[in-house]
Amino acid sequence: MTKKKLTTKERDAEVYRTLAGFLKDKSAIASFSLPFDPKEVESLFQTSIWGHREIILTILMARLLNPKFRASEDFYACNPRSIFEHPIRKVLREYGIPHRKSGPLNVAKNTKKINRDWATDKHGGDIAMNVVKIVKIESVSEKDLLKFALAYAVRYRHEAKRVKEMKVKLPAQENPVYLSKLGVDLINEVPDGGATPQIVIGLLMEATVKDRKSNVNISGHRDSVSTTNTTSKKPGDIIEKINGDSQIIYEVTTKMFSDDRMIESHESVMDYDKSIKDVVVICRPQDVPESLTAKTTSYVMTTTQFRELAYYFINIYDYIQSSILLLTPAGRKTFYEELIKYINDTNTSEKVKRYFKQWHLVNKPL
Secondary structure, eight states: OOOSOOOHHHHHHHHHHHHHHHHHOTTOOOOOOTTSOHHHHHHTTSSSOTHHHHHHHHHHHHHHHOTTOOHHHHGGGGOHHHHIIIIIHHHHHHTTOOOOTTHHHHHHTTOSOOSHHHHHHSTTTHHHHHHHHHGGGGGSOHHHHHHHHHHHHHHHHHHHHHHHTTOOOOOOOOOHHHHHHHHHHHHHHOOGGGHHHHHHHHHHHHHHHHHHTOSEEEESTTSOSSSOHHHHTOSSSEEEEETTTEEEEEEEOSSOOOHHHHHHHHHHHHHHOTTOOEEEEEEOGGGSOTTSOOOTTOSEEEEEEETTEEEEEEEHHHHHHHHHHTSOHHHHHHHHHHHHHHHHSTTSOHHHHHHHHHHHHHSOOO
16 A cells, blocks of 8 residues: 555545455455464454454554554554544445444544553453454564455455345234234343344334324434443434424333433433433333332333433333334334344344344244
């Protein structure tokens, strides 16, 4: 790659061209040799924390742009957010490769040096330490750097092929009992850090709006759950806007709705719109704050007032069952079809994909 000083536009174009070129090279293989341990490289593709492998990809592209770049000395010197979120993500998206919106920053935000100190401070343990070991690319020749970068891109290409083979194609379903069991089992068995309950509830809301032909907009449920409402500037997990004016804020969780989360929720809602008075929390009975008593047999399990906001805790199981039952058969088909699209999305967790497929082998349509 060129070593001259580039504008941001030129840099993005160069990164895009190089990475896409690697992925197009059908003759290349994912073969890694010393000083890189193939097991250390492979470990980055065997973890659900994709940010670790995305740090290496970002560093590789940055070093090909500028051989003087040293992630072990100043990771942010390459503008990692910009270089990953623009040209790198664009290539990964086009080639159907699983990725996160801000993968490297999810595990290395405000990190100056990718070194042992960073690795010992981060979740991921041995995986993070393997990232540090692979940063040895700083000491190899440009020829070896290029060889490693090509092999690394090919390993990414294997991910695209593997994920594509996990796609499911199933006939439409409309039985409310069958779909309710699917929704409940998904959130119980593969909550995926909160992503599964958020998308299940959001898709049910979408299907209801479409079914009723209502002037309602549902948003937020397709967003990543890896950031807090405070940092993302969202007032809640899901926002329901009615007639372009009135709004209902929803929090969806299968974790304890702690005092800290309530404080964060209150701050986010007040920053968003001080006229909002209510927040609906859709959760399991065991997720109700310990200071409150949940009524496990009640749709509205409990309520509480926190400063300006009233919080209503809704039983997530009852919500799923009642929402599906009150949909028309066409509405249920819409919900199921959209759920399959989510499952087949490149970036949906593999454990969710596997569970969904296995569930259908065990549970036959009623």
